[in-house]
Amino acid sequence: MDGHLQLPPDAARIDAMLDRLGEVTVRTGLNLAENQELVITAPLDAVPLVRRITEHAYRAGASLVTTFFTDEVTRLARFQHAPDAAFDTAATWLADGVANAFRGGAARLAITGEDPALLAGQDPDRVARANRANARANQAALGLITNFAVNWNIVACATPSWARTLFPNDPEPVAVARLWDAIFAASRLDGPDPVAAWREHDQALHARAALLNHANFGALHFRGPGTDLTVGLAEGHAWLGGSGVAANGITCIPNIPTEEVFTTPHKDRVEGHVRSSKPLSYQGTLIDGIEVRFEAGRIVDAHANRGEAVLERVLGTDDGARRLGEVALVPHSSPISRSGLLFQNTLFDENAASHIALGQAYATCMHGSKGLDAAALGARGANSSLIHIDWMIGSGEIDVDGITQGGERQPLMRAGEWC
Amino acid sequence: MDGHLQLPPDAARIDAMLDRLGEVTVRTGLNLAENQELVITAPLDAVPLVRRITEHAYRAGASLVTTFFTDEVTRLARFQHAPDAAFDTAATWLADGVANAFRGGAARLAITGEDPALLAGQDPDRVARANRANARANQAALGLITNFAVNWNIVACATPSWARTLFPNDPEPVAVARLWDAIFAASRLDGPDPVAAWREHDQALHARAALLNHANFGALHFRGPGTDLTVGLAEGHAWLGGSGVAANGITCIPNIPTEEVFTTPHKDRVEGHVRSSKPLSYQGTLIDGIEVRFEAGRIVDAHANRGEAVLERVLGTDDGARRLGEVALVPHSSPISRSGLLFQNTLFDENAASHIALGQAYATCMHGSKGLDAAALGARGANSSLIHIDWMIGSGEIDVDGITQGGERQPLMRAGEWC
Ligand SMILES: [Zn+2]
Ligand SMILES: [Zn+2]
Ligand SMILES: [Zn+2]
Ligand SMILES: [Zn+2]
The missing domain is CATH 3.40.1830.10 (Thermophilic metalloprotease (M29))
Structure with a gap:
């Protein structure tokens, strides 16, 4: 002793x-x-x-x-x-x-x-x-x-x-x-060298985004229990994941943890219905069992088993609140998903499952967006809103296809995992 | 029990x-x-x-x-x-x-x-x-x-x-x-009704300021060990104490505690020498035993037993840092002085003793200052500076006279107490 x-x-x-x-x-x-x-x-x-x-x-x-x-x-x-x-x-x-x-x-x-x-x-x-x-x-x-x-x-x-x-x-x-x-x-901090672990993880996310950018899909199709959703992608959408270069020239990783690759949907080209796969914790309220239907990009019908009134208020913020500003793919086997924990915090929960976001699009998820204003980005399909709220639609039961500009299907995820 | x-x-x-x-x-x-x-x-x-x-x-x-x-x-x-x-x-x-x-x-x-x-x-x-x-x-x-x-x-x-x-x-x-x-x-909080106690104390400070405003002295003269200082007052100076009315119409008491009545010296009309009566705690440094000499309002000679280098830096901030922006009278019997404690904090220590402040004058301590700019206030003697630092010159050994515009002396304080 x-x-x-x-x-x-x-x-x-x-x-x-x-x-x-x-x-x-x-x-x-x-x-x-x-x-x-x-x-x-x-x-x-x-x-x-x-x-x-x-x-x-x-x-x-x-x-x-x-x-x-x-x-x-x-x-x-x-x-x-x-x-x-x-x-x-x-x-x-x-x-x-x-x-x-x-x-x-x-x-x-x-x-x-x-x-x-x-x-x-x-x-x-x-x-x-x-x-x-x-x-x-x-x-x-x-x-x-x-x-x-x-x-x-x-x-x-x-x-x-x-x-x-x-x-x-x-x-x-x-x-x-x-x-x-x-x-x-x-947050991948428990290995011997977290800085090196992050470098490696970041390279894997970049490689995934590069494949998706090369494919330049016109839409994604999500299919599973309660979900049959086609998410058109914005014209000139860019897939991002992991680190990015800010306008000040500095390469940074905006979220720790991060597991997603994500891009900009077309605000007018989302069709079908989707069911949330995890509860959404929104500024003090848990919204669970969300089911919405889109027509021409706009949510025309919305329900929730819990927190429906808050969901209705969120959707009423402005016109852009009823349209999508982000779509993101996360494998069901991500460390956060494997933890089995609902963190009730977007930073974690959005990295446990594929998700969509109501509201504002990220201009950085558009090729050649530099110098374009909201109107020019909007003409290419990028949404505008006061809000940006991610909610989880991915799970081990969800399949995702990419639909090429020519209309052909390519399997991207099966049972929540990358093909 | x-x-x-x-x-x-x-x-x-x-x-x-x-x-x-x-x-x-x-x-x-x-x-x-x-x-x-x-x-x-x-x-x-x-x-x-x-x-x-x-x-x-x-x-x-x-x-x-x-x-x-x-x-x-x-x-x-x-x-x-x-x-x-x-x-x-x-x-x-x-x-x-x-x-x-x-x-x-x-x-x-x-x-x-x-x-x-x-x-x-x-x-x-x-x-x-x-x-x-x-x-x-x-x-x-x-x-x-x-x-x-x-x-x-x-x-x-x-x-x-x-x-x-x-x-x-x-x-x-x-x-x-x-x-x-x-x-x-x-802070006069230990009586049965602090809000009422403050109302009464505020009225006493107002009455004292009213007397001094009525007298409209041309200068104050401080005399005691190490001190023989004539502080000319700005033209149209106003004495304040306790509550005041802000430009938004609200009456408030800017300092709790407060024991002082204070006004604006003339930045060019301070003559003689003065010794600090308590240490000055300035942003992490204790400056003690200050002795300075004024000529035509400007400090031409400055010493301190402790913290002299910091004092020199303070005086070097800008030209106004070597001139006075405030003179204040506090009786030696104030509750803070009676506590015998050096708080090393201006809010308390300045209310334990009469004091002067290096630097910026308060426009509110000038009659008819509303709408006047710094140049117009400066022409009447109000000082400008980036700093405003109070230091204590009063004690039980200090006498203060008011000197009328006609040059006559009126005793204001003897051995630190109001006459
Ligand atoms: Zn996301
Ligand atoms: Zn998001
Ligand atoms: Zn003061
Ligand atoms: Zn002051």
Whole structure:
């Protein structure tokens, strides 16, 4: 035996893994440049992770790291105590300031970890109004991110509130440790050299996207229980996956984890019906058992077993909210899918299954999009909306075909796996 | 005996007092209006106080409360790990965003509680560069506050790092509780009705300012050990104290605590020498034993027993940094002075003693200043600078005379007390 003071094994292990996550976030996720500013948003419970990331950022040469911490307690207090008129107000002055930071070259990191059930008991009308006000305020800043003006990244932090929602029967420290372990595994951090593991994984995603780009399909066809959906692809759509090059010249991996290859559907060329394969956690509400029908790209009929009212509000945000802005393919055997866990967080759940997204398209998923405005992109089929909400339609029971521009079928996935 | 579970007496008492501080901050300090936004800056350790304040703000009808938490650990990490070029960078995009919030009508609350010794071991040149970059970035936002565009307030939070610096021999929880008690007493929160106590105290400060405004002195003369200083007053200077009316029509008390009546010196009419009566804690450095000599309003000679290099850097910020922007009278018997504690925080220490401020003048301390620009105010003697730094020159050994426009002397203070 020795007399050294030791942290409990979990705490020491999590501490060491936090440092790995900090390094992978800065080096692999953001690929932060010398003298670059970094803007972070994070839950208050992410303070230890933010400190690791900030230290790695300064060591990598960052000029200034600015973190906006968000507090679930005060967010909830607003719904409990503020006057009704408050819910159309958003901090536009702040969102515009952040947009200016991006225009000035700052990188962006979002640390996700919010309690998916935080606003479950609140008036859905107020929640929707607050979300709409936020979406409007953030349109310019979000536009710079979706147009890939700067290097950016999203990673996750196991917060106590999120962990309690996922593991309600465990004591809080156990729940948090379980969630951390799931995040570390999904984020490919548990091997001997995470930075190298990410390089390899990224190359595999690039190879998959290159094959799909070469094929230049006119549409994808999804078939399975409750689903018979043809997703037309935008003219000049580009498949992306893993790392990309931002307009500032920096190669980064915007999501950690990421398992998807994804592209832009044609907003007017989606036909048929589709059933969700996993629940969608949307800003505090779980929407489950979604079934929708598309005609000429537009959702004309929508149901959900749970959260239908919230789904209806989402679809009512604007015309683009009823159309698709993304389609993504993820094999059923992805590490996140294999974990068997519903994270109730898009960063993870969208990487567990093939999915589609309602709302805004990514201009970067269009060939030759540089310099084109929303109207020009829209003429080629790219959708516009205040929202971008991914929901899962893939599973081990789903087959996907590519349909060539000449109308021929090519099998892409069978029973959820790449052919 | 009863079987109720109880918090330790200190925790329960501090908790109840935090709620009082929250109420006084929102009702008395800010006088927050229905549907007004509120922008808070706060140390991370102030989370429990921020939550109390935010709840009171929403109950008072706030539309949105946005808090920027600052983290001493990451602030220090920048000095330890960032490249040298980093220290001229500031978040101008954020400061401009906050300025836009004020232009849009948001109230401002600063919660102070930083460790006065945080940057004591860091390269003073880097500290000065970072401070200058921050001051430049914040010029527009700070201008809106000094010009009283909106209701604003500063209150304090007993953070562990501040408490440890003040009470290094106590265990941390004891140090924090002692600092809280000092803050509560200084902030006049321990009586049965703090809101009423503040109303009464405010009336006394207004009465004192009215007398001084009626006298319309041409200068003040300070005399005591090491001090023989004549401070000419700006033409049309106005004495203020306690509450004031912001340009948005809201009456607020910008500092809690506040004990001072203060006005605008003439930037070209300060003559003689003055010795500081208490140390000045300036952004991480304690500057003690300051002795300066003024000629025609300008500091021509400056010494300090401790922190002289930092003082020299401060004076070198710009031309206005060597001239006065404020002179304030505080009786030696103020509650803060009686506490005998050097808080190493301007909010408290400036209210323990009469003081002068280097740098920017408050336009609100000039009669008829509305609509006048800096040049017009400067022609009447109001100083301009990137900085505004108060330092204490009053004590139980200082006499102050008012000198009328006709040149006659009137005793104002003897041995630090009002005549
Ligand atoms: Zn996706
Ligand atoms: Zn998406
Ligand atoms: Zn003052
Ligand atoms: Zn001052």
